[in-house]
Structure formats: C-alpha cells, structure tokens
Amino acid sequence: METIQRKAALLLCAVLAAGIGLPGCSTHSEHPGTYGTDTQEQEVTLKLYFPGDKKSAMGEVWSAVSSHVKEKGLNVKFDIRFIPLGDFKEKMLVMAASGDTWDMNFDGDWLSFNPMAAKGAYLALNELLPQYAPNLFARYQGQGTLGAASVNGQIVGLPWTIKMNQRQFAQWRSDLTEKAGINPAPGSLQTIEDVDQFLHQMKQAYPNERITRVGARAVYELRDEWVDLGFHHLGFYLHDPKVTVKAMEQQPFYKEAAAMTKKWYDDGIMNRDAMMDKEDGAAQWRNGKALFGWNSHEWIHANQGFSDPSYATQSSQLYPDRKFINRTPLANVVAINQNSRHPERVLRFLDMLETDKALYDLVQYGIEGKTYMIRNDRVVYPEGMKNTTSNYMEWGGQWALWKPQFMRANPAYDQDFWTKEAEFASLPNNVDSPVDGLFITEDNIKSFLVKRDQAIEEFDKPIIFGMVKDVDKAVGSYIELQKSNGLDPVIADVQRQIDAFLAAKK
Structure with missing residues (x-):
C-alpha cells in the first residue's frame, strides 16, 4: 500500500509541477528548511x-x-x-x-x-x-x-x-616460539618462503599442536598485487593500468599457492579438518586452538581478548614493498x-x-x-x-x-x-582501488555464474585447503571446467562494465 501511495504522490507531484510550476513538491513528511528548528513537529x-x-x-x-x-x-x-x-x-x-x-x-x-x-x-x-x-x-x-x-x-x-587497510601480516604465538627457542627478528618474515620455513620450525617444536587452518593463497595474492573484485573469483592486477579482468584460477599464483598449501597439509601444518571446521576462527585463536595465522594491521595491534593472559603474539608485515588496496568505504x-x-x-x-x-x-x-x-x-x-x-x-x-x-x-x-589505522592506510603502498564504487550487475550472465559458483564450491575448496592428490591435475581440470561453464562471456560482460565505469571517471 505504501508503494502505491508513494507512486501516486510522485505522479501527482509531477502533474502539479508541470502544470503550474509548484516548487518544493515532496512525497516525504518534511520540507527543506526545517533542519533542527521545528520544536513542534x-x-x-x-x-x-x-x-x-x-x-x-x-x-x-x-x-x-x-x-x-x-x-x-x-x-x-x-x-x-x-x-x-x-x-x-x-x-x-x-x-x-x-x-x-x-x-x-x-x-x-x-x-x-x-x-x-x-x-x-x-x-x-x-x-x-x-x-x-x-x-x-x-x-x-x-x-x-x-x-x-x-x-x-x-x-x-x-x-x-573510518580509513583502514587490511594487508596481510603473519602472526604467531610468541610465548610458545620463544619457549622453543624460535625467535625470528621483528619484521623478518616477509616472503612466503620465510613463512614456510618458520611454520616447519613450529611444527617440529610442537608436533602435536594444531598450527593453522589458513592456506597460502592470500599471501601470493599480496605478492603479485592481485585485487579480488569480490565477484565470483574474478580480479585484476593492481599494476595493470587497463584493469584487465582475469579469472583467479588461471593465474600463476593460484597454482603456486595450491602447491604450498598442499605441502603444509601433507606435513601436518595445515589442520586436516580445516575445510569442514565451522568454528569461528577468531574464537579458536583466542582460545589457543591455533598457533599461527594471517591478520591485518588492525588486529595485530588490538587487544585480541585471549582466554589465557599468558598468551602473547608477534607479527611481521608480508611483502611490505608491494601495493595493496585500502579497505573500501x-x-x-x-x-x-x-x-x-x-x-x-x-x-x-x-x-x-x-x-x-x-x-x-x-x-x-x-x-x-x-x-x-x-x-x-x-x-x-x-x-x-x-x-x-x-x-x-x-x-x-x-x-x-x-x-x-x-x-x-x-x-x-x-x-x-x-x-x-588511518596513518597506516595513508602510507604510499596502501592505495585506493581504481574501481572502488563499481557495482557489477549479473543480469546478462546469471546462468553462467550459477555454474561457476557451483564449481567454486565443489572444486576450488579442496584446492585452497590442500586436500587434492595432484595439484597440477586438479588445477588444470578446474580451469577447463570453468572455461566450459562460460567463462569468456562472464569476463567480457564484467570487462565492459569496468571499462564504462573507468571512462565515466575521466
């Protein structure tokens, strides 16, 4: 009923305005000029x-x-x-x-x-x-x-x-690493290779502990300056001035990350139940059920509310020389x-x-x-x-x-x-996304996206959690499946929308 009344009011307003030039016609309950002044409203x-x-x-x-x-x-x-x-x-x-x-x-x-x-x-x-x-x-x-x-x-x-940036930091339980004699210098873990070596040291020191439930993909994305569009695993590279849309699964870092995560899974670093685990990750961290993870500038400096006051943490910014987009408004x-x-x-x-x-x-x-x-x-x-x-x-x-x-x-x-946080987000390598404010519509590609999402759920998840037997074979098959699901028209439609958005900004 409200919608019908509103449309009727709009129509009446349009008629009156067109016929006699009536100013200030509004379908709302108030009129311009009443800001903070009408005590009898x-x-x-x-x-x-x-x-x-x-x-x-x-x-x-x-x-x-x-x-x-x-x-x-x-x-x-x-x-x-x-x-x-x-x-x-x-x-x-x-x-x-x-x-x-x-x-x-x-x-x-x-x-x-x-x-x-x-x-x-x-x-x-x-x-x-x-x-x-x-x-x-x-x-x-x-x-x-x-x-x-x-x-x-x-x-x-x-x-x-609020202005902030959520680029990746490695964070770990320093009370345990110090106890085991593992003491990396502050800021010394900067690459995926540094992290890999450190995680194996942690596993050797604590073979029966659950080390982490997070894979390596986020770090590879940071390393290569990949920007996830938040749209069905499509993205672009920050150093590409044309903002060329690409499928995540076809990028070199995707297979590299899959191989590293599988290595962690096979070596007992990655929790075996990570893909099925529905418990809140932050709660696991606070309660001592995880010893390592990726975190943002916000959470490495915040009080994380550990259940045991003896818990302590240390962190290191990963790939500090790479650009990373600020969190969207x-x-x-x-x-x-x-x-x-x-x-x-x-x-x-x-x-x-x-x-x-x-x-x-x-x-x-x-x-x-x-x-x-x-x-x-x-x-x-x-x-x-x-x-x-x-x-x-x-x-x-x-x-x-x-x-x-x-x-x-x-x-x-x-x-x-x-x-x-705002000062950190203003550092030279923390930048705003060139497509911030873009609204990608699905109207022309809905049927393709349904198939793409089904494949992401069925085939991408085992890859991201290191649970596939053969990484090369799994990634190759997944790429071909997504191509057959209609990837080309999806990318073409999204690229069209991005090009139009960028052109309108000039």
Whole structure:
C-alpha cells in the first residue's frame, strides 16, 4: 500500500509541477528548511535494521537516545530491529522486493549493499544529504568517499568514516616460539618462503599442536598485487593500468599457492579438518586452538581478548614493498530505504551523531553504570560481563556509525587506535582501488555464474585447503571446467562494465 501511495504522490507531484510550476513538491513528511528548528513537529518512529542479535538493554538505551535527541529538537522514537547475520543479506533483499517500509538499515559490500543499490532499493540522497545533514556531508566531502556509494551519480549509501587497510601480516604465538627457542627478528618474515620455513620450525617444536587452518593463497595474492573484485573469483592486477579482468584460477599464483598449501597439509601444518571446521576462527585463536595465522594491521595491534593472559603474539608485515588496496568505504554503510517515510529525520539524527559526543556515547556504549563503565579513561564492560554476555556494548552493525573523533578507548582499542589505522592506510603502498564504487550487475550472465559458483564450491575448496592428490591435475581440470561453464562471456560482460565505469571517471 505504501508503494502505491508513494507512486501516486510522485505522479501527482509531477502533474502539479508541470502544470503550474509548484516548487518544493515532496512525497516525504518534511520540507527543506526545517533542519533542527521545528520544536513542534509531530513525533514519528524510525524503524532501523541491523545484523546480529538484539541485546537485552537495547530498548532502554534507545529510549534514552530518543529523549536526548528530542531535547535537541528532533522529535523521534526508535524501533530497533535485528536480523541474524547469516540471514541478513537474503532477508533484506526479500524485504526490498516486497516493498516493505522501514527507514534505515546497516549494510556493506560484503552483505547486500551492491545488489540492493543496483535494484534501486535505497533512496538517492544528493539533495537531502547536504540539506539535512550538512556536518556529515562536509565530512564526506573532505574524505571524498561518497563516489564509492553512488550509482549513476546518485548517492545511495552513507559509508563509515573510518580509513583502514587490511594487508596481510603473519602472526604467531610468541610465548610458545620463544619457549622453543624460535625467535625470528621483528619484521623478518616477509616472503612466503620465510613463512614456510618458520611454520616447519613450529611444527617440529610442537608436533602435536594444531598450527593453522589458513592456506597460502592470500599471501601470493599480496605478492603479485592481485585485487579480488569480490565477484565470483574474478580480479585484476593492481599494476595493470587497463584493469584487465582475469579469472583467479588461471593465474600463476593460484597454482603456486595450491602447491604450498598442499605441502603444509601433507606435513601436518595445515589442520586436516580445516575445510569442514565451522568454528569461528577468531574464537579458536583466542582460545589457543591455533598457533599461527594471517591478520591485518588492525588486529595485530588490538587487544585480541585471549582466554589465557599468558598468551602473547608477534607479527611481521608480508611483502611490505608491494601495493595493496585500502579497505573500501563500503565495508560498513547505512542506507535509507527507498520507501522510508521520514528520510529527513534519519539524516538529522545522523548529523547529530556527527557532532554530539554525548549522543555518540549513548548510541555506541549505552547507559553508564548499566551497559558500560569508565575505568582509567577506558570504556569497559560492567562487572561480570564480557563481549559474549554484554547487555549492550558491541552490538551488531554499530560499525557503520563509528566516529573516529569520538571513539573512546575500550577493551580492544587504545584511544589513538583509529588515528594510527588511518596513518597506516595513508602510507604510499596502501592505495585506493581504481574501481572502488563499481557495482557489477549479473543480469546478462546469471546462468553462467550459477555454474561457476557451483564449481567454486565443489572444486576450488579442496584446492585452497590442500586436500587434492595432484595439484597440477586438479588445477588444470578446474580451469577447463570453468572455461566450459562460460567463462569468456562472464569476463567480457564484467570487462565492459569496468571499462564504462573507468571512462565515466575521466
């Protein structure tokens, strides 16, 4: 019904505007010029969706958020809803296709943002954003990140304002290696050969321990400056100015990585159950069930929350001379539903969040004394709570609302943590992707992609986990299978879209 009413309103607006030149015709509940000024406005409820599980104090906290913004002239209540992370992408796509009405939701390029944006599920904000969220708009202008969240020139998402890079570091349990007399110099593990030698030393020192569940492919990708498009195992090389699309399985590093991973599997370094293991990898690391892995600059400097305080780690940046793309601004996004009845108020709320530290504390940490405590200038969990039992802190989807200017030190991050992350991302070899903001559509190649994905699931997984008997034979057969599945038309269509995207940027 809302969709029908909205279309009717749009049609009426168009007729009136064409007939008598009526200015300011809008299908929304507010009009330009009311930003933060109308204290008599009618109360409305904003329905917001986030991924994860709803924390027990969520209702009480957001009631306090409502009271706070009402004092500032924004008369809203909040209906905060959660969808389990594993169901979030499909659920959002179904809701959008059904024409459901909500106001704002979390999203990201790793969830449903690309297909939702491509299908027109999100409201274009080019005019509304500077009008109703001028402070947030100025922040984006300074960062230059709105282009990544635009489709055909229309801003359809609001990216987080964090800048970071997730290039690979090797990380290991240094308390155990030091005990075994294995003491690599800081920063000395830089190549895959260095890592291979080190892992064999660890296995010799701890023959009965589970060393790692990660294969070698990520390191080879870094070595060769490969950029994964996040689209059905297609990518390109960062040093290629033409951005030529290629299939991952046909690249030399693919077979090299498969051979190295098989070596680790055969030598007992790679966990034998790695392909079937569904346990969270971070939990295994925190609980001492893994001794080695790849990690990012963020997590080698964060407090990883080990279950045993005696655990210690050391790390080394891999291939520091190679270029690596920064994390996209679309990693964490909030977007406004095309059918939202109150987009202006969503934007006013987000603008307040950009400038109001007390509001930020409420949204991110909750109510002091109930959901968080301040100890030594650091936000900590109340007594008896931790991340897995918290009644509010670390709620799912808060990442898109992180504001570096207000973030407090917490159990994981020091006060200046995100400043250092931004500095690291700004180093010369950490660069933005030339196709950041590209939305690749599948409309012309869906049938080919179904077959490609089936083959990835059936044949790529054993290769990536080192479980094939003959690497050369397995990789060769897999390449031929993907060719027969229609690789050429897939690459041609994706290349066409990339070429058009790059041409439009010039």
